[in-house]
Amino acid sequence: MKVGILGYGNLGRGVECAVKQNDDMELTAVFTRRNPEDVKILTPGVNVYNVKDVEAHKDEIDVLIICGGSATDLPKMTPEYTKYFNVIDSFDTHAKIPEHFANVDKVAKENGHIALISAGWDPGMFSLNRLYANCILPQGNDYTFWGKGVSQGHSDAIRRVEGVKDGKQYTVPVESALEAVRNGENPELTTRQKHTRECFVVAEEGADKEKITETIKNMPNYFADYDTTVNFITEEELKKDHSGIPHGGFVFRTGVTGWNNENKHVIEYSLKLDSNPEFTSSVIVAYARAINRLHKEGVNGCKTVFDIAPAYLSPLSGDEIRAHLL
Amino acid sequence: MKVGILGYGNLGRGVECAVKQNDDMELTAVFTRRNPEDVKILTPGVNVYNVKDVEAHKDEIDVLIICGGSATDLPKMTPEYTKYFNVIDSFDTHAKIPEHFANVDKVAKENGHIALISAGWDPGMFSLNRLYANCILPQGNDYTFWGKGVSQGHSDAIRRVEGVKDGKQYTVPVESALEAVRNGENPELTTRQKHTRECFVVAEEGADKEKITETIKNMPNYFADYDTTVNFITEEELKKDHSGIPHGGFVFRTGVTGWNNENKHVIEYSLKLDSNPEFTSSVIVAYARAINRLHKEGVNGCKTVFDIAPAYLSPLSGDEIRAHLL
Numbered sequence: 001m002k003v004g005i006l007g008y009g010n011l012g013r014g015v016e017c018a019v020k021q022n023d024d025m026e027l028t029a030v031f032t033r034r035n036p037e038d039v040k041i042l043t044p045g046v047n048v049y050n051v052k053d054v055e056a057h058k059d060e061i062d063v064l065i066i067c068g069g070s071a072t073d074l075p076k077m078t079p080e081y082t083k084y085f086n087v088i089d090s091f092d093t094h095a096k097i098p099e100h101f102a103n104v105d106k107v108a109k110e111n112g113h114i115a116l117i118s119a120g121w122d123p124g125m126f127s128l129n130r131l132y133a134n135c136i137l138p139q140g141n142d143y144t145f146w147g148k149g150v151s152q153g154h155s156d157a158i159r160r161v162e163g164v165k166d167g168k169q170y171t172v173p174v175e176s177a178l179e180a181v182r183n184g185e186n187p188e189l190t191t192r193q194k195h196t197r198e199c200f201v202v203a204e205e206g207a208d209k210e211k212i213t214e215t216i217k218n219m220p221n222y223f224a225d226y227d228t229t230v231n232f233i234t235e236e237e238l239k240k241d242h243s244g245i246p247h248g249g250f251v252f253r254t255g256v257t258g259w260n261n262e263n264k265h266v267i268e269y270s271l272k273l274d275s276n277p278e279f280t281s282s283v284i285v286a287y288a289r290a291i292n293r294l295h296k297e298g299v300n301g302c303k304t305v306f307d308i309a310p311a312y313l314s315p316l317s318g319d320e321i322r323a324h325l326l
Numbered sequence: 327m328k329v330g331i332l333g334y335g336n337l338g339r340g341v342e343c344a345v346k347q348n349d350d351m352e353l354t355a356v357f358t359r360r361n362p363e364d365v366k367i368l369t370p371g372v373n374v375y376n377v378k379d380v381e382a383h384k385d386e387i388d389v390l391i392i393c394g395g396s397a398t399d400l401p402k403m404t405p406e407y408t409k410y411f412n413v414i415d416s417f418d419t420h421a422k423i424p425e426h427f428a429n430v431d432k433v434a435k436e437n438g439h440i441a442l443i444s445a446g447w448d449p450g451m452f453s454l455n456r457l458y459a460n461c462i463l464p465q466g467n468d469y470t471f472w473g474k475g476v477s478q479g480h481s482d483a484i485r486r487v488e489g490v491k492d493g494k495q496y497t498v499p500v501e502s503a504l505e506a507v508r509n510g511e512n513p514e515l516t517t518r519q520k521h522t523r524e525c526f527v528v529a530e531e532g533a534d535k536e537k538i539t540e541t542i543k544n545m546p547n548y549f550a551d552y553d554t555t556v557n558f559i560t561e562e563e564l565k566k567d568h569s570g571i572p573h574g575g576f577v578f579r580t581g582v583t584g585w586n587n588e589n590k591h592v593i594e595y596s597l598k599l600d601s602n603p604e605f606t607s608s609v610i611v612a613y614a615r616a617i618n619r620l621h622k623e624g625v626n627g628c629k630t631v632f633d634i635a636p637a638y639l640s641p642l643s644g645d646e647i648r649a650h651l652l
Contacts (some may be wrong), residue, residue: 017585021464042585098649118652125458127652128636129595132451134651135612135639136605138347182598257608259343259368263600269455272508274589279462282583286461306637306647310454313461321632323424325460326444326453 001292002028002060003285006051006081007067008039010245011090014281015065016042022285024315028061058084062295063288065089075100082107082115086295088288090120090280097123097304105302114295116303119287120280121271122146126251128305129269133253137265140255143181145173145194149247149276157222158199161215163207166235168242170198173250181252184264197228200242202235247276286313327618328354328386329611332377332407333393334365336571337416340607341391342368348611350641354387384410388621389614391415401426408433408441412621414614416446416606423449423630431628440621442629445613446606447597448472452577454631455595459579463591466581469507471499471520475573475602483548484525487541489533492561494568496524499576507578510590523554526568528561573602612639 003019005012008030019025020043027046032039036048049057054064064085068074070093078089082104091100097118108115118124122144130142151171158167177194180187187193199216203209213230217223233241248271257263273279290312291303314321329345331338334356345351346369353372358365362374375383380390390411394400396419404415408430417426423444434441444450448470456468477497484493503520506513513519525542529535539556543549559567574597583589599605616638617629640647 014583017583020585021583094652097652098645101648123652125462125593128458130651131636131640131647132454135615135636135641136451136608138641184598257340257343257347257601257604259346263604265600265605266596266598267451268594268596268598270592270594272510272592272594274591275583278583278589279591282462289461304648304652306644306652307635309633309635310457310461311632314457315461315464318632319424321457322427322630325456326420326423326449326630326632 001025001062001289003288004029004031004054004057004061004064004085005067006031006054006064006077007073008032008034008041008048009067010277011281012065012067013042014275014278015067015285017278018282018285019043021282022289022315024289025285029057031057054081055084061085062292063088065284065288075103078115078117079103079107082113083111084113086114086291088116088119088284088291090124090284091118092120092123094123101302101304108301112300114291114300114303116287116291116305116308118304119284121273121283122249124280124283124305125271126249126269129251129267130253131306133251133255133267137253137255137257137267139257139261140253140265141186143189143252143254144249145178146249147171147173147195147247149249149273150245154197154199154222157219158201158216161212161219163204163209163212164201165204166202166238168200168238170200172196172198178250181254182266182268184254184266186254191225192227195226197223197226199228199230200233200238201230202238203232244274245276246274247279248272289313289315327351327388327615329614330355330357330380330383330387330390330411331393332357332380332390332403333399334358334360334367334374335393336603337607338391338393339368340601340604341393341611343604344608344611345369347608348615348641350615351611355383357383380407381410387411388618389414391610391614401429404441404443405429405433408439409437410439412440412617414442414445414610414617416450416610417444418446418449420449427628427630434627438626440617440626440629442613442617442631442634444630445610447599447609448575450606450609450631451597452575452595455577455593456579457632459577459581459593463579463581463583463593465583465587466579466591467512469515469578469580470575471504471578472575473497473499473521473573475575475599476568476571480523480525480548483545484527484542487538487545489530489535489538490527491530492528492564494526494564496526498522498524504576507580508592508594510580510592512580517551518553521552523549523552525554525556526559526564527556528564529558570600571602572600573605574598615639615641 030048031051066089154169250270356374357377392415480495576596
């Protein structure tokens with residue numbers, strides 16, 4: 001199958017790497033909002049085009065993977081390109097998923113395309129685990145923890161503080177909270193009890209470090225509701241020790257069964273990822289395979305991971321997966 | 327939807343409890359090979375019939391849940407009852423799944439029914455996690471660990487040893503092996519390195535305990551390849567401390583991404599279950615909902631968990647699951 005990538009940042013590059021790992025796929029083209037000549041990609045022999053020329057390539061591509069941001073890019077881009085392509089995105093603004101779904105569904109049905117939104121790990125694999133576990137244990141509690149990992153939004157917030165030259169923020173789940181959930185204690189956890197926030201900050205020369213620390217710790221929405229630690233490091237240390245984009249997290253469902261709800265069960269799913277964008281891309285690429293197949297079967301409209309039978313994700317036949325993975 | 331249960335042991339009783347937790351389901355009838363008058367069920371007002379009368383009830387039941395053993399019952403029962411009903415079973419002899427699938431598929435298609443085989447947690451939820459993780463990380467390694475939990479087969483083997491009055495066996499994953507996998511070390515593990523076996527034995531009066539211990543530890547297939555501990559306890563202790571049927575386990579996939587496979591990822595799914603049969607039943611009941619819906623859409627033939635889009639498991643609408651679980 002022929003894959004196109006729209007947007008070549010960390011996620012687009014991750015998709016390029018994931019396509020390379022899957023023998024039944026090839027990268028056909030990359031589209032960028034930048035000057036195509038300024039964008040150097042990894043795959044030899046593949047052209048980079050300006051996004052304004054994307055429509056001309058609509059018959060060359062089975063699935064277009066849209067690698068844009070959820071805040072402003074995807075709400076416009078995904079419906080727009082669904083006119084011409086089967087598409088997949090990683091829209092992750094949970095509260096706006098219903099609206100995005102409706103917009104994309106309309107265009108997909110009008111144009112006979114299939115679009116899968118919100119692929120990745122949260123939303124994505126975490127959502128799947130929440131759904132499966134809720135269906136199996138209807139009487140129970142859900143818990144999601146994130147980290148240890150880099151939050152882009154919180155790192156950006158640090159960098160906007162006066163006197164900060166650069167910085168990185170890690171979201172860290174509280175170990176004792178994880179243990180309480182894992183032990184089936186069904187704790188009620190406040191924001192502060194679930195996660196801590198670790199900041200690594202490079203201060204500008206002569207900056208007031210105490211003031212920076214206080215400003216960060218008291219920042220509403222981002223840090224004020226958490227136990228936050230601020231560590232000052234050098235630019236070299238930041239580069240050496242904090243240049244990766246790791247992430248991960250935990251999804252739990254704890255529930256009861258039995259005639260009198262006498263038996264307890266704990267379902268736990270966790271991810272430990274060296275590269276958040278590359279793992280997200282790997283999920284997206286597996287779902288790209290699925291929607292390509294479904295489109296060939298005549299399916300169209302907007303879909304999410306909930307609508308895709310798992311067998312469609314695999315390059316193997318039904319016989320093979322039943323024999324080796326069931 | 328109307329549910330029938332065929333076979334009323336631990337699993338059948340677990341299905342009965344799970345149906346009670348799901349408001350969109352009701353138990354219509356229980357079928358048994360025993361004298362129906364000897365079988366007391368929990369749900370008031372529901373009749374117990376002999377299994378030879380099952381065909382007479384074919385129009386009263388949307389899905390018949392077949393709660394038989396994999397060794398001899400299900401290979402015969404599932405194809406037989408697929409003639410009259412949509413059915414679901416928990417066939418768990420992994421090596422014989424392809425054969426069972428083919429037999430059931432033929433009957434299901436001939437009779438316009440849908441049959442889902444091998445529902446539960448392994449096969450079942452563990453299989454799903456193996457499939458999803460293999461599709462996301464095509465370059466990687468799979469690990470499955472079982473326990474801590476009661477193995478029925480190994481407990482039966484203990485009880486056949488001369489001088490043993492009763493006994494129970496626990497399969498226990500080796501903590502250091504779990505840690506090595508979790509750390510992404512990709513260890514090559516022997517049978518002995520993955521699991522230990524803990525036996526709790528009630529000896530007959532005057533029995534040779536040393537001989538019992540040696541016989542158990544050296545039993546081929548069951549114990550000889552494992553580090554096994556044998557603990558002698560009283561009948562009262564066995565009843566008090568070991569009457570439950572807990573189980574669980576861990577499925578891992580560790581893999582790499584990136585242009586030069588430079589980033590590592592660990593996906594872990596684990597279950598900690600107070601009651602193996604009740605959890606298995608809870609999975610089965612969720613899939614019963616799914617196949618009932620699919621049958622109404624005109625789908626027939628044999629299916630596995632791989633073929634079912636997750637949304638079909640939920641009593642909630644697509645809008646609801648997108649809004650609350652994605």
